[in-house]
Amino acid sequence: MRKKVCLLGAFAVGKTSLVERFVKSLFNARYQTSLGVKIDKKSLVIDDQPLELILWDLAGEDEFVSLRLPYLRGAAGLLLVVDGTRPETLDTALMLHEKALDEVGEVPFVLLINKADLAESWHIDPRDIDRLVARGWSVLETSAKTGHGVEEAFVTLGKEMLGAE
Amino acid sequence: MGVAPRPPAGDEGLSALRRLLLQPEQRRIEELGERLDDPRLRARDVGRVLPEALRLSATESETGESLSEALAPTVETIIHDAVRRDGRRFADALYPVIGPAIRKAMAETLRQMLQSLNEVLEHSFSRQGLMWRLEAWRSGRPFAEVVLLHSLEFRVEQVFLIHRESGILLRHLSAPDVAFEDADLVSAMLTAIQDFMHDSFSSAGRQPLDGIQMGDLTLWVEQGPEAVIAGAIRGTPPEALRGVFRRALEAIHQTQAAALREFHGDPAAFETAEVQHILEGCLQARYRERPRRTSPLLIVLLLALLIGSGYWGFLVLREQQAFEAYRERLDRAPGIVVTQAVADGDGYRIEGLRDPLAVEPRSLLGDAPLPVERLRFRFEPYQALVPAFVLTRARRLLQPPPTVDLTLDGGVLRLRGSAPAAWVEEARRLALALPGVTALDDGALQDPARAELQSLRADLGRQVIHFGVDTPRGEIDTPSLTRLADDLRRLQALAQSLGLTPQVTLVGHSDASGTPARNRALSGQRAQWLRRQLLELGVDPALLAVRAAGSDEPASDAQTPQGRAKNRRVTLDVRLDGAGGETP
Numbered sequence: 001m002r003k004k005v006c007l008l009g010a011f012a013v014g015k016t017s018l019v020e021r022f023v024k025s026l027f028n029a030r031y032q033t034s035l036g037v038k039i040d041k042k043s044l045v046i047d048d049q050p051l052e053l054i055l056w057d058l059a060g061e062d063e064f065v066s067l068r069l070p071y072l073r074g075a076a077g078l079l080l081v082v083d084g085t086r087p088e089t090l091d092t093a094l095m096l097h098e099k100a101l102d103e104v105g106e107v108p109f110v111l112l113i114n115k116a117d118l119a120e121s122w123h124i125d126p127r128d129i130d131r132l133v134a135r136g137w138s139v140l141e142t143s144a145k146t147g148h149g150v151e152e153a154f155v156t157l158g159k160e161m162l163g164a165e
Numbered sequence: 166m167g168v169a170p171r172p173p174a175g176d177e178g179l180s181a182l183r184r185l186l187l188q189p190e191q192r193r194i195e196e197l198g199e200r201l202d203d204p205r206l207r208a209r210d211v212g213r214v215l216p217e218a219l220r221l222s223a224t225e226s227e228t229g230e231s232l233s234e235a236l237a238p239t240v241e242t243i244i245h246d247a248v249r250r251d252g253r254r255f256a257d258a259l260y261p262v263i264g265p266a267i268r269k270a271m272a273e274t275l276r277q278m279l280q281s282l283n284e285v286l287e288h289s290f291s292r293q294g295l296m297w298r299l300e301a302w303r304s305g306r307p308f309a310e311v312v313l314l315h316s317l318e319f320r321v322e323q324v325f326l327i328h329r330e331s332g333i334l335l336r337h338l339s340a341p342d343v344a345f346e347d348a349d350l351v352s353a354m355l356t357a358i359q360d361f362m363h364d365s366f367s368s369a370g371r372q373p374l375d376g377i378q379m380g381d382l383t384l385w386v387e388q389g390p391e392a393v394i395a396g397a398i399r400g401t402p403p404e405a406l407r408g409v410f411r412r413a414l415e416a417i418h419q420t421q422a423a424a425l426r427e428f429h430g431d432p433a434a435f436e437t438a439e440v441q442h443i444l445e446g447c448l449q450a451r452y453r454e455r456p457r458r459t460s461p462l463l464i465v466l467l468l469a470l471l472i473g474s475g476y477w478g479f480l481v482l483r484e485q486q487a488f489e490a491y492r493e494r495l496d497r498a499p500g501i502v503v504t505q506a507v508a509d510g511d512g513y514r515i516e517g518l519r520d521p522l523a524v525e526p527r528s529l530l531g532d533a534p535l536p537v538e539r540l541r542f543r544f545e546p547y548q549a550l551v552p553a554f555v556l557t558r559a560r561r562l563l564q565p566p567p568t569v570d571l572t573l574d575g576g577v578l579r580l581r582g583s584a585p586a587a588w589v590e591e592a593r594r595l596a597l598a599l600p601g602v603t604a605l606d607d608g609a610l611q612d613p614a615r616a617e618l619q620s621l622r623a624d625l626g627r628q629v630i631h632f633g634v635d636t637p638r639g640e641i642d643t644p645s646l647t648r649l650a651d652d653l654r655r656l657q658a659l660a661q662s663l664g665l666t667p668q669v670t671l672v673g674h675s676d677a678s679g680t681p682a683r684n685r686a687l688s689g690q691r692a693q694w695l696r697r698q699l700l701e702l703g704v705d706p707a708l709l710a711v712r713a714a715g716s717d718e719p720a721s722d723a724q725t726p727q728g729r730a731k732n733r734r735v736t737l738d739v740r741l742d743g744a745g746g747e748t749p
């Protein structure tokens with residue numbers, strides 16, 4: 001199976017770093033800033049089933065750059081990335097998720113609270129997270145710096161995508 | 166704007182005069198008034214002078230600035246209104262200006278993306294492409310020129326069938342000798358570029374991207390509602406190829422409609438022979454037939470080359486044959502074994518074994534057409550068992566006296582002739598150490614001392630000293646007597662050197678013309694006489710014995726005087742006594 005996966009999140013939450021943790025990038029990504037996307041590929045085997053993830057690392061949304069919605073088309077899964085040290089990035093992630101829902105409909109997604117290595121300076125209200133979990137969301141803590149939870153994040157999404165068929 | 170003053174009424178005469186005088190002016194003033202009152206006429210007039218007026222004021226800088234200042238708000242309003250009313254038309258009008266500007270900005274963005282894409286695509290190594298690239302690099306010519314030289318018009322090296330929405334690769338084919346990986350990434354990147362282009366140009370009403378030029382590769386994209394076909398093409402594809410791509414895409418949509426609609430990431434649905442067949446139709450290539458005019462000069466050159474190489478080939482062949490013959494000659498030469506003889510670099514290398522006694526290899530060259538200076542020999546020394554060499558080595562080792570004749574007979578070294586015992590003894594010891602000698606036969610070899618002794622003995626045995634009638638004095642001259650004494654002394658010395666004891670008996674004889682007693686006495690006297698002579702000449706008395714034979718042992722039948730004379734004589738009887746008795 002080949003699945004397109006989009007990484008969404010505010011600027012500098014660690015999307016590119018997460019991908020780099022996860023795959024060994026073959027090609028330079030100089031085009032990303034202007035084109036707004038960087039593409040990589042990772043092969044997984046989930047429950048004996050081969051799965052190829054085509055990872056679209058979309059430029060983050062901020063006051064200067066807005067998400068290029070067409071890039072979301074055909075995505076089979078989403079990774080919403082939040083920077084644990086910046087609570088406002090959770091709002092951005094939720095907002096982007098809304099936009100993605102309009103564009104691609106209900107597809108499996110996982111919310112990643114990144115920079116777990118800086119957990120002591122996290123400022124996200126745990127109750128916000130609890131509420132999301134209560135709604136059935138998959139929420140994982142990751143650190144692109146230490147690699148903690150990264151593989152698990154992609155595998156979790158992979159499983160959800162395969163299960164969604 | 167004034168009006169001509171009206172004259173007071175009543176003053177008819179003055180009026181008439183004034184009319185007379187001023188009528189032309191009056192008319193003119195009225196005309197002007199009309200003109201100024203009629204906006205149409207006024208506009209026409211202003212229209213006539215306005216361009217000139219604008220031109221004039223534009224060249225004078227102070228007024229020019231104020232003019233543009235004055236005009237700016239109006240122009241802005243006009244443009245604003247125009248865009249609001251009919252933006253499309255305005256965009257069309259502006260497109261030639263703005264289009265290039267946008268494209269220039271886009272080009273930079275795309276360049277970066279393409280560079281990455283190029284890196285991916287350039288991982289496709291077609292054997293031919295690599296050869297040409299190498300050639301371009303070697304010759305310093307641009308790659309494209311090399312491609313042209315090889316008359317490639319175009320070649321579709323890869324075809325991508327892409328799910329349009331997700332950019333996921335459904336199927337990828339490449340030309341036979343093109344190795345390629347990461348078609349997945351190319352597919353997604355292409356789709357991203359498409360999205361980007363579409364997004365950026367849609368307001369300008371442009372078609373989505375349908376081709377990208379990257380160096381010598383062209384990436385063609387054909388869009389369908391569900392799928393996209395992209396081709397990586399080397400060379401310059403003809404427009405007609407578009408039709409091929411389009412028909413292939415249509416066929417895909419027709420035959421794979423359900424699979425495309427239900428696609429959820431499993432490309433296996435497109436791993437069919439049907440899809441393969443459709444896409445293979447896109448893998449086209451065309452090579453231009455280059456007209457071949459053969460110039461006469463080229464023919465002459467080719468002929469010269471042919472003749473030259475023919476002669477050269479002849480020389481090479483002749484040398485090879487000569488070398489082969491030489492090698493055989495060498496191999497046949499006694500004491501030379503050739504183990505390897507090969508052409509080596511610009512010369513020849515010959516290796517093997519060579520007996521130091523064998524001929525010098527170069528001496529076998531004769532007048533063979535071989536380059537002596539380019540022959541290299543490497544012979545290990547060894548001892549050949551060729552009889553001639555064994556004999557030569559035997560001669561060198563044994564150093565036989567000239568009286569000895571050596572022959573080799575199947576490993577047996579035979580010695581003939583005579584040689585001193587000491588030498589023979591040494592030879593017996595050494596000969597068997599010679600390779601190729603298994604036995605020594607010295608049965609036919611004699612000791613020279615013994616040989617001399619034998620011949621001396623035989624000589625002495627033949628000696629006869631004659632006597633006159635009835636006299637005990639011999640008829641022998643002094644030199645003969647001296648020689649006899651010398652021989653006897655030599656005999657004794659030789660015999661003693663050989664460990665023998667010599668005994669020489671002088672036997673006296675008489676003829677039969679007297680009494681036996683008298684004859685015996687006379688024969689005895691004759692022997693005694695000779696003994697005395699010899700003793701006087703220094704012969705060892707112990708050597709010489711005497712015997713009186715009388716007339717009992719005649720040498721002749723004594724019927725004639727000559728016969729009787731023969732019987733009057735002394736002979737020598739030589740005995741050699743060794744350890745084991747008398748020797749011959």
Ligand SMILES: Nc1nc2c(ncn2[C@@H]2O[C@H](COP(=O)(O)OP(=O)(O)O)[C@@H](O)[C@H]2O)c(=O)[nH]1
Pocket residue numbers: 009010011012013014015016017018060114115116117118142143144145146
């Ligand atoms: N400490 C820490 N820093 C991180 C982590 N992930 C990303 N960063 C840093 O955050 C910055 C932004 O990361 P980047 O991946 O470019 O974010 P993007 O804009 O979402 O792609 C970089 O300086 C990263 O080194 C993490 O897990 N821990």
Ligand SMILES: [Mg+2]
Pocket residue numbers: 015016017057058059060
């Ligand atoms: Mg990034």
